[in-house]
Amino acid sequence: MDCLNHIPDNSNLSNVSDKMTMDSLKRYRYLRDEAAIKTIEAHAFRVSRLTELNDPFEWRVGCEGYDPELADQVIDSFVECASQDMGIICFSKEIKDPILWSHYTNIHRGMAFAVNSNLVPNLYEVDYDKPQIVIQIKHFLTMPESEQKKTIENLHKQKSPSWSFEQESRFVIELNLCKPSGGSYYWDKMQPNFITHAIIGFRSSINEQYLRRALDLNGFQHVEVLKAKRSLKNYEIELVPTTNSNPAV
Numbered sequence: 001m002d003c004l005n006h007i008p009d010n011s012n013l014s015n016v017s018d019k020m021t022m023d024s025l026k027r028y029r030y031l032r033d034e035a036a037i038k039t040i041e042a043h044a045f046r047v048s049r050l051t052e053l054n055d056p057f058e059w060r061v062g063c064e065g066y067d068p069e070l071a072d073q074v075i076d077s078f079v080e081c082a083s084q085d086m087g088i089i090c091f092s093k094e095i096k097d098p099i100l101w102s103h104y105t106n107i108h109r110g111m112a113f114a115v116n117s118n119l120v121p122n123l124y125e126v127d128y129d130k131p132q133i134v135i136q137i138k139h140f141l142t143m144p145e146s147e148q149k150k151t152i153e154n155l156h157k158q159k160s161p162s163w164s165f166e167q168e169s170r171f172v173i174e175l176n177l178c179k180p181s182g183g184s185y186y187w188d189k190m191q192p193n194f195i196t197h198a199i200i201g202f203r204s205s206i207n208e209q210y211l212r213r214a215l216d217l218n219g220f221q222h223v224e225v226l227k228a229k230r231s232l233k234n235y236e237i238e239l240v241p242t243t244n245s246n247p248a249v
Helices: 001-004 015-023 033-042 068-083 098-104 137-142 145-151 160-165 208-218
Strands: 028-031 045-049 061-066 085-094 112-115 121-123 134-136 169-172 179-181 186-187 195-198 224-230 239-241
Touching: 028 033, 028 098, 033 112, 033 208, 061 068, 068 085, 098 112, 098 160, 134 137, 160 239, 195 208, 208 224
Parallel strands: 061 134, 195 224
Antiparallel strands: 028 085, 028 112, 045 085, 045 186, 085 169, 112 195, 121 169, 179 186, 224 239
C-alpha cells in the first residue's frame, strides 16, 4: 500500500522506554498538568498529608480485644495526630504501566517527572507482602514508649498486596522541614540534577515548547523532555523524545 511508504522511521526511538526502566536509580512522580507546572515554577514537590492519601488503611494498625467503634476512633486520632507532624512524597519504579498514568495523571492528561533516587533522603520501598499490624490497644497503651515505637515502626512501610501495581517508593518527611504555602507543604530541598526527565502524558494539554521554556526559565535546563504514547505492540506506555527534548545547555 502506498500509504505505508510515508510512515516515518521511528526505529531509533523505540528503546527510550527500555533505557529509562533499566536505570535502577530512576523513580517517577506522577502529577496532573497544573500540579506539574507548579512543581517546576516552585522548584518543589508538594507533600501529601497522611489524611489525604487514597489508601483508606494508610498508617492504620489493626486491633483486637476492644470495642470496634471506639477502636476506630482511637486509630483515627492516631492518624490525625501523625498527620500534623509528617507527610510523604510518593514515587514509583514503573513508567510503562498505563494504570499509573490513569490513576495519577487525570487519565493521561498530566505528566511524570523522572528523578534520581540517590538524591532523595531516606527513600524506602513499600512492602506489599506483610500482613497488617494488629495490636491489643489496652496492652499497647501500657507499653513503654520505646516498645510502642518498635511495635509500629514498619506501619508506614507496608500496604495491602492490592496496591502492589504502584511499585511505590516513598519519602517520609517532617512538616517542619518543609515550606508552607496556601495551606499545603512543599519539599523545596531538591539538589541539582534531581529531576532528570519531564514526560508529557499522551492526552496532556501541555505544549512541548511551553514545557521546554518553563523548564529553562526555572533552572531545569538539564531536564530532558519526553512524550508518552500508547504502544502499538502491547498494553504499555512508551516514551519518545520530542522536538524540544534536548536540554538547552
